[in-house]
Amino acid sequence: MRVKIEIEEGLAEEEVIIRCGSLNNSIISLQNYISKQNNGKRCLSLTSGETEFYIPMEDIYFFETEGREIRAHTADKIFSCSYKLYELEEMLPGSFMRISKSTIANLDAIYSITRNLTASSIVEFIGSNKKALVSRGYYKMLIERLSARRLER
Numbered sequence: 001m002r003v004k005i006e007i008e009e010g011l012a013e014e015e016v017i018i019r020c021g022s023l024n025n026s027i028i029s030l031q032n033y034i035s036k037q038n039n040g041k042r043c044l045s046l047t048s049g050e051t052e053f054y055i056p057m058e059d060i061y062f063f064e065t066e067g068r069e070i071r072a073h074t075a076d077k078i079f080s081c082s083y084k085l086y087e088l089e090e091m092l093p094g095s096f097m098r099i100s101k102s103t104i105a106n107l108d109a110i111y112s113i114t115r116n117l118t119a120s121s122i123v124e125f126i127g128s129n130k131k132a133l134v135s136r137g138y139y140k141m142l143i144e145r146l147s148a149r150r151l152e153r
Helices: 025-036 085-091 136-152
Strands: 043-048 051-056 062-066 069-073 078-081 096-100 103-106 110-114 121-125 131-134
Touching (some): 025 136, 062 085, 085 096, 096 136, 110 136, 121 136
Antiparallel strands (some): 043 078, 069 078, 096 103, 110 121, 121 131
């Protein structure tokens, strides 16, 4: 494994990029370790009506598209988000993963997955009755990521 550090003056926020031939447990562990190094709680600016809220990322269960709008779900509320899903994918920590074309979920908040071989599977979240659909194409990677995360704790 090569390690390379590039110094870029004027960079607004540090960025770590991991390039790999395939996703394996070592890479996932490395990503999780790096993500946890930011000791302060990172918050995301979300809105509800005319009010702007600063919600800690770990409190967000999932993001989903509803029409042209992105919604952020917490245990008991739904907020509007000004980012696009692909922007969220780039900025969210390693505990988040896309689980369908229209949904990104917080892996740490997943309570159960009900598998459906012929259609989308259903993810349920801790302490909430909220559910999200997992596309068949994302199911296997989701299970792998969850297994890797559960083993490292």
